[in-house]
Structure formats: structure tokens, C-alpha cells
Amino acid sequence: MRGRYVQRTWQADPTIYAPPRHRRACTYDAFVPEPVADVEVVLPGDVAGVVSDAEKAIAELNRAAGPELMPLARLLLRTESIASSKVEGLQLDARSLARAETNRDTGRKVGPGAAEILANIDAMQLSIERAADLEGVRPADFLDIHRVLLERAPNSQVAGRSRASQNWIGGNDYNPCGAAFVPPPPEEVDRLLDDLCVFVNDIALPPLVQAAIAHAQFETIHPFEDGNGRTGRALVQVVLRRRGVTPAFVPPISVVLARDKDRYLKGLTLFREDRLSDWIELFAAAAAEAATLAARYTIRVGELQDEWRERLRQHSNPRADAAAWSLITVLPAHPVITVPVAVAATGRTKPAAANAIEQLEAAGILARLNESARNRAWEAEGLLDLIVGLEAGVSSASGA
Known part of the structure; x- marks a missing residue:
């Protein structure tokens, strides 16, 4: 076992609204994991092979990432963020979320569920963009990610703050007695996060092994009340x-983990049972599948863009420097687009961006979503179908 259990007593509280049995004092065992800063990992040959194959698949995904494919990087980051939310039970279909994102960007109101998932996209983007620039990861960086993640959530008061009380997973809502898993007591959190940062800042282990252990240790510490x-x-x-494995494209590992949540949770249990090789094999296999899935979809989105270009060519064939061609290039990053978003994404003037949207709409590439003169939005034809397939973890390149 990678840690030890400490017994604690949950104090009786006759004032809470709960069934009588949950108001009484009870004992529970909290799990305090071993530090990971000096962990030694020896993998069996077959598991080392899975890790190597996964890192090669991720490298291959990134090798094809030229500047023209950067909008796809945002699509993959978006997909990873949404799937990560799905693991936690936050569900919203791709179309609704894309439209909510447009509403938010144009200052219109969005629902609380959509706002929370959009915050997850922002938090993921913040964490990845900052990762390469940080000299070293600190506990404060976890707090920053968490703050962005929960600042629009109903329980935003806990955003960016380590927990000061005991939390737990499973069981009942009133006390940790009988819970499926009880993380370490709150007084252990700071020490364990400091140790985790030392581990993350080291480069002794293969990157994917380091990512697998860092993630499992973080989940075991469970330093926040939520998120x-x-x-x-x-x-x-x-x-x-940080390790240079994903300079452009993130493999949407959460897509694979979300598809079999029970297996993912069992994997975290394997980690706590000191079955490191089993957990690393499961994680690496998910990463390899995610990279392969992402590579297939980048190809399919590229094919869709070629179809759009041919339609535009046949319909109006604008000049080679026309904004319409630039807009097709950036559309994968913005499946639902507005004129202000098109201006920001292409760097063209507002009249040029508006004209480009008009040309793509006439060619059947963009479909108008509303008739309002203000905040008018368009959906890219066929793109959200592909995104739905990617978010669902469909393995076929034609599965959209």
C-alpha cells in the first residue's frame, strides 16, 4: 500500500438536518499517501512497451502540427476539457456548449452548467499555456487553476482555496463514516502538495509515467472541496x-477515461494499493488511444476544410488573399462564430470579416443560427458532428 490509514472521529452534531444515524459520532479511516518526490519505478517490459508506444503516438500527433493546424489544437484542448467535465457528471451536448460559448463571448447570459464547463476549458488552457513558462510548479499554481475552474460555479466561494475540512468520496452526504474513500486529513494537504510539486519539477522519469503518478497522487490528496x-x-x-511531449496538440485522455469511468476509478485504487505498474499501464493505454483518436480526427477535420474550400471555389472563388480563405483556416477553433470572433481570429477588419462570413454562408459552409441584428452567429457545417464523435471517443475516422 502506498500510504497509511489514520483513524479519526467524526463529532456528533444533533443540529444538522440528517437521519438520526448520521448525527451521531463515528470513526473513519483517512488515507495518507506516501510522498512521491523520491518514488522509484521499475516497470515490467510489457508495461514499458505500452508507455513507449503511447509517447510515440503523442509525438506523432504533434509532429504534424504546423501553423495551419493550430486551430485544431484549440479543438483538441476544448475536447479534453469537456471530457474532463463529463467524468464529473457535467453534461452538455457539443452544439449547446458551442452556442453558449458564443453567447458568453458576446456578453450574453449562459446557464450555470454551461458556464462551469466553459470555465473548465479556460482552466485547462490557463494551465497548459503557463506550463512551459514556469520555472517550477508551485502549490499556488494549483490554486490558480482551481480558481479559474470554479469562479463561475455555484460554490465559487471555495475557488482557489485548499480545503480546511475533511472531504470524502461515496457513502453519505453527512459524514465520512462508510465512505468509499477518505483522503488525508486537511493538516496533511500542504505537505503533500509541496512534495508533489518537487516530483512534478523533476525529469528523472519518462514523461507519461510522471504524468500518471502526478495525477493519481493529486487525486489521492484531493486538496479541494470540489473540482x-x-x-x-x-x-x-x-x-x-513541461516535458516537451505536447508542444502543440494535447491528447484528449479524458475522452477515453470518461468512456469507462469505473475502470478509471479502479485504476486510481490500484495506485493507492502500490500497484504502480497496473495503474501506469492503464493510463498509458488511455493516452495512446487518445492520441490515435485525435490524429484521426485532425485528418478528418482537414478533409472537411478541403471540402469547404472547394465549395467556396465553385461558388464565388474569391481572390487568394480574401478573408474567406483565412476564416476557413480558423473555423475548427470556432465551430460557432460571430463577426467579432472572426475579426479576432483572422486579424482582418470588421467589414472584411463580415464579408467573409457572408461568402461562406452563401456557399453553404456556414449556417445562420439567428436573425437578430445583434449577436448574430453562424455554425460551421459538419464540424460539430465531428466534434460530437471525438467527444464521444468514436474510434472510426468516419464516425462523425
Whole structure:
């Protein structure tokens, strides 16, 4: 076992609104994990092979990432963020979320569920963008990610703050007695996060092994009242970016983990049972599948863009320097687009961007979503279908 149990007593509280049995004092065992800063990992040959194959698949995904494919990087980051939310039970279909994102960007109101998932995208983007620039990861960086993640959530008062009380997973809502898992007591959190940062800042282990252990240790510490899973999965991408494995494209590992949540949770239990090789094999296999899935979809999105260019060519064939061609290039990053977003994404003037949207709409590439003169938005034809397939973990390149 990678840690020890400490017994604690949950104090009786006759004032809470709960069934009588949950108001009484009870005992529970909290798990305090071993530090990971000096962990030694010896992998069996077959597991080392899975890790190597996964890192090669991620490298291959990134090798094809030229400047023209950068909008796809945002698509993959978006997909990873949404899938990470899905693991936690936050569900919203791709179309609704894309439209909510547009509403937010144009100052319109969005629902609380959409706002929380959009915050996860922002938190993931913040963590990955900052990862390469940080000299070293500090506990404060976890707090920053968590703050962005939960600042629009109903429980935003806990955003960016380590927990000061005991939390737990499973069981009942009133006390940790009988819970499926009880993380370490709150007084252990700071020490364990400091140790985790030392581990993350080291480069002794292969990057994917480091990411797997860092994620599992973070989930075991469970340092926040809420948002631990999403912050911990952002940490995976932080490690991979810092180690130079994902300079452009993030493999949407959460897509694979979300598809079999029970297996993922069992894997975290394997880690706590000191079955490191089993957990690392499961994690690396998910990463390899995610990279392969992402590579297939980048190809399919590229094919869709070629179809759009041919449609535009046949319809109006604008000049080679026309904004319409630039807009097709950036559309994968913005499946639902507005004129202000098109201006920002292409760097063209407002009249040029508006004219480009008009040309793509006439060619059947963009479909108008509303008739309002203000905040008018368009959806890119066929793109959200591909995104739905990617978010669902469909393995076929034609599965959209």
C-alpha cells in the first residue's frame, strides 16, 4: 500500500438536518499517501512497451502540427476539457456548449452548467499555456487553476482555496463514516502538495509515467472541496507540456477515461494499493488511444476544410488573399462564430470579416443560427458532428 490509514472521529452534531444515524459520532479511516518526490519505478517490459508506444503516438500527433493546424489544437484542448467535465457528471451536448460559448463571448447570459464547463476549458488552457513558462510548479499554481475552474460555479466561494475540512468520496452526504474513500486529513494537504510539486519539477522519469503518478497522487490528496478531478486532469497536460511531449496538440485522455469511468476509478485504487505498474499501464493505454483518436480526427477535420474550400471555389472563388480563405483556416477553433470572433481570429477588419462570413454562408459552409441584428452567429457545417464523435471517443475516422 502506498500510504497509511489514520483513524479519526467524526463529532456528533444533533443540529444538522440528517437521519438520526448520521448525527451521531463515528470513526473513519483517512488515507495518507506516501510522498512521491523520491518514488522509484521499475516497470515490467510489457508495461514499458505500452508507455513507449503511447509517447510515440503523442509525438506523432504533434509532429504534424504546423501553423495551419493550430486551430485544431484549440479543438483538441476544448475536447479534453469537456471530457474532463463529463467524468464529473457535467453534461452538455457539443452544439449547446458551442452556442453558449458564443453567447458568453458576446456578453450574453449562459446557464450555470454551461458556464462551469466553459470555465473548465479556460482552466485547462490557463494551465497548459503557463506550463512551459514556469520555472517550477508551485502549490499556488494549483490554486490558480482551481480558481479559474470554479469562479463561475455555484460554490465559487471555495475557488482557489485548499480545503480546511475533511472531504470524502461515496457513502453519505453527512459524514465520512462508510465512505468509499477518505483522503488525508486537511493538516496533511500542504505537505503533500509541496512534495508533489518537487516530483512534478523533476525529469528523472519518462514523461507519461510522471504524468500518471502526478495525477493519481493529486487525486489521492484531493486538496479541494470540489473540482479535484478536473484540476488533476489539467495537471496531466501540464506535465506533458513541461516535458516537451505536447508542444502543440494535447491528447484528449479524458475522452477515453470518461468512456469507462469505473475502470478509471479502479485504476486510481490500484495506485493507492502500490500497484504502480497496473495503474501506469492503464493510463498509458488511455493516452495512446487518445492520441490515435485525435490524429484521426485532425485528418478528418482537414478533409472537411478541403471540402469547404472547394465549395467556396465553385461558388464565388474569391481572390487568394480574401478573408474567406483565412476564416476557413480558423473555423475548427470556432465551430460557432460571430463577426467579432472572426475579426479576432483572422486579424482582418470588421467589414472584411463580415464579408467573409457572408461568402461562406452563401456557399453553404456556414449556417445562420439567428436573425437578430445583434449577436448574430453562424455554425460551421459538419464540424460539430465531428466534434460530437471525438467527444464521444468514436474510434472510426468516419464516425462523425
